[in-house]
Amino acid sequence: MKDTKKAFTRYVWRTLLFMASYVLLNVSAIAGTVDHLSLPTLWLYSALVAFPIAAQIYVTLSLVRDSDEFVGALMAKRMIVAMGLTIALFSAWGFAESYAHAPHAPGWLTYPLFWALFGVTSPFVQSTKR
Amino acid sequence: MINSVRDLRISYGWTQAELGARVGVSRQAIIAIESDRHDPSLELAFRLAAVFKRPVEEVFTNAFTSAQSPSGTSQ
Numbered sequence: 001m002k003d004t005k006k007a008f009t010r011y012v013w014r015t016l017l018f019m020a021s022y023v024l025l026n027v028s029a030i031a032g033t034v035d036h037l038s039l040p041t042l043w044l045y046s047a048l049v050a051f052p053i054a055a056q057i058y059v060t061l062s063l064v065r066d067s068d069e070f071v072g073a074l075m076a077k078r079m080i081v082a083m084g085l086t087i088a089l090f091s092a093w094g095f096a097e098s099y100a101h102a103p104h105a106p107g108w109l110t111y112p113l114f115w116a117l118f119g120v121t122s123p124f125v126q127s128t129k130r
Numbered sequence: 131m132i133n134s135v136r137d138l139r140i141s142y143g144w145t146q147a148e149l150g151a152r153v154g155v156s157r158q159a160i161i162a163i164e165s166d167r168h169d170p171s172l173e174l175a176f177r178l179a180a181v182f183k184r185p186v187e188e189v190f191t192n193a194f195t196s197a198q199s200p201s202g203t204s205q
Contacts, residue, residue, distance in 0.1 A: 004156035070159035070168045127167035 007066035014059040022052040022111070053111055073128040081125055082118035086110055089117075132191040136164040138182045153177040 025048060028034065034045055060079060064072040090110055096102035139149050139160075146160040153174060162168035163178075170178065170190075179186040187195075 002154065004159075068155035068159050069171055069174060070162050071156055073168070074162075126162075128162070129167060129169060 002066055002068050004067040004071050007063055008071070010066070011059060011063040014062075015056065018052040018056045018059065022049070022056075025049050025052070026108070049108065070128060074125065077128060078118060078122050078125045081121050082114055085117045085121065086114040089113065131166065131169045132193070133163065133166075134189055134191075135160070135178060138184070138189065139164075142182070149178075149181070152181045 025045075029045070034042060037045065060075065064075050067075070090105075090113065093102060093105050097104060135149075139146070142149075144152070145157075146164070147157040150157045150160045154177065155174065159168065159170075159174075163170055175186050175190055179189045182189055
């Protein structure tokens with residue numbers, strides 16, 4: 001039998017860890033601490049940002065695997081909804097940038113956008129059925 | 131899926147958390163089954179039927195036994 005409570009506690013702690021790493025990397029970049037770094041180091045720093053994101057996807061998939069069938073299915077459904085909306089919105093914005101002179105939105109915004117949409121849509125995704 | 135999980139649980143005097151612990155799922159899963167927001171897997175349906183000491187069709191109404199095939203044509 002799966003211990004959903006334990007799986008969820010593990011998910012929350014791991015999420016806090018990787019979210020904090022992601023925020024720290026972004027805040028330090030916005031604060032200008034990376035401005036003096038060499039180009040290869042900046043490339044490395046950019047790649048480093050992907051680590052907490054990839055880790056977070058693993059953490060979420062672990063929750064789906066380790067929790068009961070309802071919590072796992074609901075989490076997967078919420079992820080799909082949020083990811084779909086993120087791709088749709090960012091694609092629309094990209095087209096607007098290319099053809100409608102919209103201001104540039106940096107690609108790294110997709111991750112915070114995904115979580116914002118996850119938070120906004122989750123209260124409306126309460127069923128695994130429809 | 132129409133089910134009598136809530137009525138049976140109350141008749142046994144169990145909370146949703148207690149029933150969840152007996153069948154190995156979270157309280158949220160029991161709430162979702164009772165409020166028709168989740169159709170349980172066959173395994174979970176059998177677990178629920180077992181703790182209630184009833185046949186699974188007494189806990190979950192089979193909507194396909196009224197002379198209807200899965201494709202919707204009469205047999």
